[in-house]
Amino acid sequence: MNNIESVVKSRHSVRSYKDQKIEGEVLEELQKEIQKCSEESGLNIKLVLNEEKAFGKTHYGSFDNCKNYVVIMGEKNRKDLDEASGYYGEKIVLKAQEIGLNTCWTKLTYNKAEVPCTLNENEKISIVIAIGYGKVKGTNHKSKEFSAVSKTIENVPDWYKKGVEFALYAPTALNQQKFKFELKENDEVSLKTAGLGLCTKIDLGIVKYHFELGAGLDNFKWSE
Numbered sequence: 705m706n707n708i709e710s711v712v713k714s715r716h717s718v719r720s721y722k723d724q725k726i727e728g729e730v731l732e733e734l735q736k737e738i739q740k741c742s743e744e745s746g747l748n749i750k751l752v753l754n755e756e757k758a759f760g761k762t763h764y765g766s767f768d769n770c771k772n773y774v775v776i777m778g779e780k781n782r783k784d785l786d787e788a789s790g791y792y793g794e795k796i797v798l799k800a801q802e803i804g805l806n807t808c809w810t811k812l813t814y815n816k817a818e819v820p821c822t823l824n825e826n827e828k829i830s831i832v833i834a835i836g837y838g839k840v841k842g843t844n845h846k847s848k849e850f851s852a853v854s855k856t857i858e859n860v861p862d863w864y865k866k867g868v869e870f871a872l873y874a875p876t877a878l879n880q881q882k883f884k885f886e887l888k889e890n891d892e893v894s895l896k897t898a899g900l901g902l903c904t905k906i907d908l909g910i911v912k913y914h915f916e917l918g919a920g921l922d923n924f925k926w927s928e
């Protein structure tokens with residue numbers, strides 16, 4: 705298993721955190737990745753440290769001691785806001801995992817009103833990622849089979865198999881894994897998600913990034 709594979713396979717949602725602060729080199733690396741993702745994506749991504757209210761216990765009980773989080777903000781009318789948030793957010797999630805931190809994507813179970821970020825005009829919070837040193841490391845989610853998420857099943861190249869395998873390790877809202885890949889002619893790959901759920905397009909961006917990591921960008925092209 706190479707490094708990125710072990711990072712992808714060891715990432716699980718963690719909702720319970722130690723008091724240990726994010727600081728020193730780990731903080732520097734995390735900030736660097738956030739900065740890079742902000743610049744590449746045009747999203748406004750901020751790290752909030754040592755803030756207890758957004759995941760405070762009274763209302764948002766599923767989280768324990770979460771005091772750090774990444775806030776992803778973007779233009780309200782940007783068409784690909786959710787997909788880009790998923791794609792770049794997952795880059796940050798996997799970088800965090802690589803440097804010893806744990807994470808959990810959160811659309812609903814935090815208190816938006818307590819997030820101390822100033823939104824620019826026409827901007828909204830697209831999603832938040834809880835981050836810190838987990839008291840636990842999480843466990844594997846229940847996963848669909850290859851054949852349930854790939855229209856193409858027979859005679860597929862190894863890179864495609866690996867891409868789908870990585871996608872099955874991706875976090876999705878409520879672990880729904882409502883995505884379908886298809887291998888088309890000329891090494892083109894299509895990825896579609898079913899339904900219009902609140903997080904469908906965020907999931908799409910996350911899953912897309914996982915597939916690219918597994919398959920290798922040199923091996924295929926996304927089809928429209």
Ligand SMILES: Cc1cc2nc3c(=O)[nH]c(=O)nc-3n(C[C@H](O)[C@H](O)[C@H](O)COP(=O)(O)O)c2cc1C
Pocket residue numbers: 715716717718719766808809810811812813814842843844845873874875876877878879903906907910
């Ligand atoms: C877009 C998105 C939104 C999510 N929102 C929440 C949330 O509001 N609260 C929560 O506890 N978990 C949330 N999750 C975490 C999922 O429940 C979790 O990723 C899924 O069950 C798979 O488990 P895993 O991340 O451990 O692989 C969210 C995940 C994604 C990708």
